[in-house]
Every structure is written in C-alpha cells, then in structure tokens.
Amino acid sequence: MNNDTIAAIATAPGEAGIGIVRISGNNAIDIADKLFKGKRVEKLSEAEQRKLTYGYIIDPKTGDKVDEVLAVYMKAPYTYTTEDVVEINCHGGSIPVRKVLELVLENGARMAERGEFTKRAFLNGRIDLSQAEAVMDLISAKTDTSYDVSLNQLEGKLSKEVREIRNILLNMLAHIEVSIDFPEEDIEQVTYEEIKKQGHEVYDRIKKLLDTVNTGKILREGLKTVILGKPNVGKSSLLNSLLRENRAIVTDVPGTTRDIIEEYINIKGIPLKLVDTAGIRQTEDIVEKIGVERAKELLNTADLVIAVFDASRELTEEDFHVMETIKDKKAIVLLNKTDLPVKTDENVIREKLGDKEIIKSSMVKEKGIDQLEETLRDMFFEGEVKISDNIIVTNVRHRDSLLKARNNIHEALEAIELGMTLDCIEVDVKDCWSNLGEITGDTVSEDIIDKIFKDFCIGK
Ligand SMILES: Nc1nc2c(ncn2[C@@H]2O[C@H](COP(=O)(O)OP(=O)(O)OP(=O)(O)O)[C@@H](O)[C@H]2O)c(=O)[nH]1
Ligand SMILES: [Mg+2]
Incomplete structure (x- = not known):
C-alpha cells in the first residue's frame, strides 16, 4: 500500500544554516541518483550508506547547479520509516530547499502528507500508535x-x-x-x-x-494559571518576576494591561501556562472592557488562580469582587507591595478566603516569589515528580x-x-x-x- 515515494521539507521554514529535504520509499535512492552529483562519486548510491556525501544537486533538464549539498541515503529496513530514506542537507532559507524539493517531486516522488513519514513507521510496524x-x-x-x-x-x-x-x-x-x-x-x-x-x-x-491523567494533563498543557486582581496591584510585575524578564509592560497607570499575555514557564518541575490579565474593574474604555471580560472568561478554564491584592491600600469594592469570583477556585492569594506601609486588613481576606494560602510579597524587593513557587509545587505534586520511572x-x-x-x-x-x-x-x-x-x-x-x-x- 505504500508503494509510492514521498518527499517533504523536514526542517522548519525560515532562514537557517541548513534545510533538509527528506525522501522515503522504493524510489528514494533512484531519485537522488538522478539529481545528485558528488565530488568523489558520480552518484549518491555509489557512496557509503549512512555517511554524508558532499556534492551538488543538478537540474537534469538544464544541467544547472541548484544547490551545494550534503546528502545521505539509508537503506531499508533500519530507517525511520523502515523504507529507503534519503536526506539532502541544503542551504537553509526557503529558496534552496524549495527548489530541491521541486526537483525531487518532478523526478518521481509525491509530496508527503502531514505526519506521513511517521505514519509509515507505524504502518510498517516499527513503532506503535502511542509511540x-x-x-x-x-x-x-x-x-x-x-x-x-x-x-x-x-x-x-x-x-x-x-x-x-x-x-x-x-x-x-x-x-x-x-x-x-x-x-x-x-x-x-x-x-x-x-x-x-x-x-x-x-x-x-x-x-x-x-x-x-491529571498530572499528565498538567505536564502536557501546562498548569493554566491566571493572575487576577484589580488594576495596578502588580500582576504584570509578578509575571515578569516569575519569568525573570520584562515580558509585560509595567507602569503606575491603572489599566496598563489590556490584553491577555500568555507565557510558558517551568517552576520546580511544573510546567505553567502563566496568564496575565487586565485588572478587573468597572470601566468605560472599550478596549479595557473587553480585556476585563476576557479575564473573567479565563477563570472558567483555569487550573489555578493567583489573586493579587495591594497591601499598601485599603481594600476596595473591586478587591471584594475579585475575592467573590475566586472563592470556589483553586487559588493562592498574594498580598503585594508589602515593602510599603501596610494598610490592608489581612483578617478581612482571611475571613473571605480562609482556606487559601496567603503570601506576603513585594515585587520591587523580590520578596515572596520563593514561597509562591514552593506553594505551587506542594499544591500539585507531592515532592518533585520523578518522571523517569513513572508512566504518565x-x-x-x-x-x-x-x-x-x-x-x-x-x-x-x-x-x-x-x-x-x-x-x-x-x-x-x-x-x-x-x-x-x-x-x-x-x-x-x-x-x-x-x-x-x-x-x-x-x-x-
Ligand atoms: N512598591 C511596590 N510597587 C510595586 C510592587 N509591585 C508592583 N509595583 C508597582 O505598581 C505599579 C503597577 O504594577 P503592574 O505590575 O503594572 O500592575 P498590574 O496589576 O499589572 O496593573 P494593570 O495592568 O493596570 O492591571 C507599577 O508602578 C509597579 O512598579 C511592589 O511589590 N511594591
Ligand atoms: Mg498589568
């Protein structure tokens, strides 16, 4: 059923050092022989298999050199697909690889479908479906x-x-x-x-x-962690601290973040999909309003919420609104800006969200980040996950x-x-x-x- 020979560009598009055209199937080596001219060997098949061989890809119609390459062939059955496989290392960038692929297709291969090389490895029995x-x-x-x-x-x-x-x-x-x-x-x-x-x-x-399965979902998709709070409490500063880079814009203007910012990060072995959101408040600004709506929607799919409050100010209606929204969620509370004189009554928060861990932090002094990371780990895994000896x-x-x-x-x-x-x-x-x-x-x-x-x- 797999009699035809398939080909595709195996490397990512864009400029790079090399780009690889891969061919698999009965005619792979014949096709390469038609196109490749080596410095020391006339044809690729005259070279030793599994060894890169230097030469040129020549257009057989015109005799023109198309690219300077290193090519290799591997004979069935000990290959990725278990069929004869040829890989041509061209210069990176879209034009050289595309031209070489076009020649390969003109000379008897068919464009591979998505995943077709791996599908052949499966259909030919080298790996099973889960592999x-x-x-x-x-x-x-x-x-x-x-x-x-x-x-x-x-x-x-x-x-x-x-x-x-x-x-x-x-x-x-x-x-x-x-x-x-x-x-x-x-x-x-x-x-x-x-x-x-x-x-x-x-x-x-x-x-x-x-x-x-639960661990598996987290490992695969990342623990979806939404940072929530009213404007200006330090949500984006938290994102930046955890990422250890200035990813999000931080200013003292409330309403700075308007769109959702997502980043992947690894905290003590837990992959997090960290989401910074627009500060929750009533607003007439149309852009900000959409941002606030999105932040609320995100809560439905979140695995965890980090709720941030500004400890240097008295709690407001907006803070209570945030507390209300997260009270039935898995959440960690961050009392931020504790480097400034504290005006927030912690007991009020404790009363509302008594079951949640409350961490005092300061983003400007880098305080509380360690404790947050440890809390995260303890919440989701008991001790470090040992992936090596577990099937997940x-x-x-x-x-x-x-x-x-x-x-x-x-x-x-x-x-x-x-x-x-x-x-x-x-x-x-x-x-x-x-x-x-x-x-x-x-x-x-x-x-x-x-x-x-x-x-x-x-x-x-
Ligand atoms: N003193 C002090 N200032 C902080 C702390 N964390 C953040 N800030 C400052 O508070 C202001 C707001 O910080 P952001 O991180 O932009 O706050 P945000 O919650 O993302 O704000 P919005 O995007 O507007 O919702 C900035 O001027 C920060 O430098 C802190 O722990 N202590
Ligand atoms: Mg922000």
Missing part, C-alpha cells in the same frame, strides 16, 4: 518535563504496560473458553477464581494509569480508551461476583482487551489513525 503520538508530543513539548514524558512514551513504556495488561486479559479469555468448551463443575470453579484474581490485577493496573498518561485519546477499558473490567468483575455465566463475562473481557488495543493501535480504526496523523507537521 507515533509521542513523536508529535516530543516536537511540541514546551517544558523539559513534558519532553521527558514524551520520551518515555516514545521508548515504549506505556505500550509495554498496555501489552502486559492485554496479555493478562488474553489469559483470562483462554481460561474462559476452556471452561465453556469443557463444562465440568470443578474446572468452572477454578476458572471463576482464576479470572477473578486476574481481573482485579487488570483493574488495578488500569486504575494506576488513570491516576496519572498525557494523551486524551489514551485516557478515553483506559476509561472504557476500566468500565469493561469493572463490569466483568461484577458479573463474576453475581455468578453470571462465563459467556457474559467473556464479552466484557473481550471489550476490555480491544479498548486497550486502541492505545497501541492494534485495534484502532483507519479513521482514527488518519485523524491522529493529520495533527502532525509536514515532513515528520
């Missing part, structure tokens, strides 16, 4: 931690666990079938005991994976399959308790097995596969 998904996660990882998680998944740690669980299920199915085929009282009794024990193990192991489920698709599988095995266990017939139990066990198979791609439909690879970038 293919890990490739994409790796590319789009925004923090070291989410990168580590993706790397684990790419190595196949999740796949291995899923396979092991599925093997237990197969074993259960074998027991069940023997009992159905040879219905004898004592065999049946043994079977019930055996599949009950195995069913519990399956349940526990699926549950353990599901328990990581970061993918929504995997979570959904695991949830279905957990329900299946739960029902099977209930059916066992109720002493239902083995046929009934068998159905649930089979469903569980096939739902888990969706994760690795063993039992997944073509539509889903297409959908997954559509999210990839071209050239991967």
